[in-house]
Amino acid sequence: MPSSHSATVVALATAIGLQEGVDASSFALAAVLASVVMYDASGIRLHAGRQAELLNQILCELPPEHPLSSVRPLRELLGHTPVQVVAGAILGFLVAYLLGNS
Numbered sequence: 003m004p005s006s007h008s009a010t011v012v013a014l015a016t017a018i019g020l021q022e023g024v025d026a027s028s029f030a031l032a033a034v035l036a037s038v039v040m041y042d043a044s045g046i047r048l049h050a051g052r053q054a055e056l057l058n059q060i061l062c063e064l065p066p067e068h069p070l071s072s073v074r075p076l077r078e079l080l081g082h083t084p085v086q087v088v089a090g091a092i093l094g095f096l097v098a099y100l101l102g103n104s
Contacts, residue, residue, distance in 0.1 A: 005082040007043050008090030009097070011036035016098035040087050048081030 015032035022028055054076035064071045082090070 003086060004093050005040075005043050005087045005090030008036075008040050008082070008087045009094035011039045012091040012094035013098040014094075016095050017102055020098070020102040036091075040091065043082045044084050044087040046081070048083065051078050051080035054078045054080065 011032070015029065015036045018026065018029045018032045055078045058075045058078065061070060061073060061075065
């Protein structure tokens with residue numbers, strides 16, 4: 003499934019680039035925002051999800067009498083794979099380009 007976060011910020015940057023031009027400061031700001039969001043989606047949040055997966059595994063291995071054995075499991079699906087981020091970026095670009103040129 004493509005990343006909707008990537009699609010949204012790339013569509014925003016593309017629309018601004020088409021309207022204002024790629025030399026506009028608003029395009030530069032949108033491009034930086036897109037970069038930060040895509041880095042967060044594929045890097046930081048994906049690794050946080052993997053850490054949550056390991057912590058949940060540790061919690062499952064605790065004996066039932068341990069005080070942390072009844073703790074609610076952490077959410078594991080937090081980020082996107084790089085392929086999902088790129089697919090979202092391509093989708094966002096295409097949608098903004100097609101709507102901007104119609």
